[in-house]
Amino acid sequence: MQKYNVLTLAKNALTGHRNWPRAWRSPPLKPEYDVLIIGAGGHGLAAAYYLAKEYGQTNIAVLERGWLGGGNIARNTVTIRSNYMRDESIPFYVKSVAMYEGLTRELNFNMMHSKRTMVDVVQTYPKMRELRRRQLTMDIYGSTYEQISTEELRRRIPALTGGGPEARLPVIGGMVHTDAGVNRHDAVAWGYARAADALGVEIHQQTPVLSLIRGADGAIAGVETSKGTVRAKKVAVAVSGHTTTLTETAGLKLPLRTMNLTAFVSEPVKPLVDVIVNCPDSGFYFSQSDKGEMVIGGAPDMGQSFRRDIKQHVFEDTVTAMLSLFPSFKRLKLMRQWGGHLDIAHDASPILSATEVPGLSITAGWWGGYKAIPAGGLCLAHLVTTGEPHPLMAPFTLDRFRNLDFVMESGTTTAR
Ligand SMILES: Cc1cc2nc3c(=O)[nH]c(=O)nc-3n(C[C@H](O)[C@H](O)[C@H](O)COP(=O)(O)OP(=O)(O)OC[C@H]3O[C@@H](n4cnc5c(N)ncnc54)[C@H](O)[C@@H]3O)c2cc1C
Numbered sequence: 001m002q003k004y005n006v007l008t009l010a011k012n013a014l015t016g017h018r019n020w021p022r023a024w025r026s027p028p029l030k031p032e033y034d035v036l037i038i039g040a041g042g043h044g045l046a047a048a049y050y051l052a053k054e055y056g057q058t059n060i061a062v063l064e065r066g067w068l069g070g071g072n073i074a075r076n077t078v079t080i081r082s083n084y085m086r087d088e089s090i091p092f093y094v095k096s097v098a099m100y101e102g103l104t105r106e107l108n109f110n111m112m113h114s115k116r117t118m119v120d121v122v123q124t125y126p127k128m129r130e131l132r133r134r135q136l137t138m139d140i141y142g143s144t145y146e147q148i149s150t151e152e153l154r155r156r157i158p159a160l161t162g163g164g165p166e167a168r169l170p171v172i173g174g175m176v177h178t179d180a181g182v183n184r185h186d187a188v189a190w191g192y193a194r195a196a197d198a199l200g201v202e203i204h205q206q207t208p209v210l211s212l213i214r215g216a217d218g219a220i221a222g223v224e225t226s227k228g229t230v231r232a233k234k235v236a237v238a239v240s241g242h243t244t245t246l247t248e249t250a251g252l253k254l255p256l257r258t259m260n261l262t263a264f265v266s267e268p269v270k271p272l273v274d275v276i277v278n279c280p281d282s283g284f285y286f287s288q289s290d291k292g293e294m295v296i297g298g299a300p301d302m303g304q305s306f307r308r309d310i311k312q313h314v315f316e317d318t319v320t321a322m323l324s325l326f327p328s329f330k331r332l333k334l335m336r337q338w339g340g341h342l343d344i345a346h347d348a349s350p351i352l353s354a355t356e357v358p359g360l361s362i363t364a365g366w367w368g369g370y371k372a373i374p375a376g377g378l379c380l381a382h383l384v385t386t387g388e389p390h391p392l393m394a395p396f397t398l399d400r401f402r403n404l405d406f407v408m409e410s411g412t413t414t415a416r
Contacts (some may be wrong), residue, residue, distance in 0.1 A: 001198035024197035033061045036232040040064035041071040044238035045192035046377020048201045055385040058200035065208030069189025075340035077297045080371040081180035082143045084411035088395035090141040099374030109191030111183040118180035123169040123281035144178045162325040211249035220359035236361045241341025243364040256343040261300040262310035264337035268292030282321035347406035353397035367412040
C-alpha cells in the first residue's frame with residue numbers, strides 16, 4: 001500500500017496524479033476461503049481489516065452486491081457519539097468513538113474527523129429527566145454529558161430562535177455531549193477497504209450473495225453468489241437492513257424488522273451552526289457539512305419498509321418541527337432527499353452474535369450503526385475468530401431473546 005503523506009502527494013502532483021496505484025485490487029474469485037464476509041459496508045470492511053490485523057487471518061473475501069461503501073454507510077448523517085442510556089451500551093460506544101478519533105492515523109486515510117460536540121435541545125420535563133439519567137450513567141463510563149441552561153443553549157446555537165415561553169413546546173434547557181463529532185463516510189469505507197486489501201483481504205464488488213449454504217451437518221458451508229458457489233466454514237453477515245432476507249435462506253428466523261430512515265440536505269450556506277443539533281422532543285437533528293449544507297434527519301418510519309426515499313408525511317413532519325424551532329430555515333432551499341434501511345430489534349439494541357447455524361455470525365440491528373463501525377468491526381472479528389463474543393458485545397448476542405434479557409435502549413436516535 002502506498003502511504004499517503006506530503007512526499008507521495010508532492011511526487012504524484014508532478015505527474016498530474018495519474019500514477020497513484022489502485023487503492024484496492026480486484027482479484028478473481030476463488031472457490032474457497034477461510035472466512036467470507038457478506039457486505040462491504042462499514043461493519044463488513046472493518047471486520048475484515050481487524051480479522052487480518054488483530055487476528056492474523058488473511059484468507060478472507062468480502063462479497064458486495066453493489067460497490068463498496070454504497071449502502072447505508074453512504075446514506076447516513078455521520079453523527080458519532082456515545083450518549084447512550086444503558087450500562088451495557090455505553091462502554092461499547094465510548095470505545096468506538098475513541099477508535100474513530102484515531103482512525104485517520106491508523107488507516108493512513110484522512111477521515112476529516114471533526115469533534116464538534118452535540119447539543120440536545122430539550123422541550124419536555126420527561127425527556128430532561130431521561131437525559132439527566134443518561135448523564136449519571138455515562139459519568140460512570142467516562143463519557144461526557146452536561147446540562148446547560150436555555151440562555152446558554154441559545155448562545156451556543158444563535159439560529160435557535162423558536163421555542164419561546166409562548167410556544168406549544170417551549171425550550172426548557174439543553175444537554176451538551178462534547179465527545180460527539182462527524183467525519184466523512186466515504187473515507188471510512190475506502191480507508192478500511194484499502195488497509196484490509198493491503199493485508200491480503202480480497203474485496204469482490206458486484207458479487208451479490210443469493211443464498212447461504214449449509215452442509216450435511218447443518219453448519220455453514222459457504223454461499224451461492226451470482227458468480228457461483230464459494231465455500232467457507234466461517235461466514236459473517238454484515239448487510240445492514242437486509243439481514244433477514246439472507247439468513248432466511250439458511251432457515252434462520254431473527255427478531256428483526258427492516259425500517260426506513262431518511263435524511264435531506266439543503267443548499268450550502270455560510271457557517272451558521274458549529275455543533276450537531278439534536279431535538280429529541282421534536283424528532284429531528286442536523287449538522288452543517290464542511291461544504292455548508294444543512295444535513296437534516298428525522299425519526300424513522302416505524303413500519304416495515306424497504307423503500308429508499310422519504311415518505312411525504314415523514315418529510316413534512318420533520319420540516320414542520322424544524323421550522324418551529326429554527327424559523328429562519330424556511331429560506332433554505334433543499335437539494336436532495338434519500339432513505340436507507342435499518343434492521344431493528346424491538347429493544348433497539350444491536351445483535352452481534354453467533355447463530356444456531358454453526359460457523360454463521362451476524363452483525364445487525366444497528367439503529368445508529370455508523371458510530372459503531374470501528375468497535376463493531378473489531379468485535380465481529382473477535383467473534384469470528386474465537387467463536388466467543390467480545391466482552392464489549394457480550395450482552396448483545398441472540399441469547400438475550402432466549403433469556404428475555406433485553407437491553408431496552410432509548411439512546412438510539414431521535415424518536416417521535
Ligand atoms: C438516513 C440515515 C441516517 C443515518 N444516520 C446515522 C448517524 O448519524 N449516525 C449513526 O451512527 N448511524 C446512522 N445511520 C445508520 C448507519 O448508516 C448504519 O447503521 C450503518 O451504516 C450500517 O452498517 P454498514 O455501514 O455496514 O451498512 P451498509 O453500508 O448498508 O453495508 C451493507 C452492505 O451489504 C451489501 N449487501 C446487502 N445485501 C447483500 C447481498 N445479498 N450480497 C452481498 N452484499 C449485500 C449492501 O450493498 C451494503 O453495501 C443512518 C442511516 C440512515 C439510513
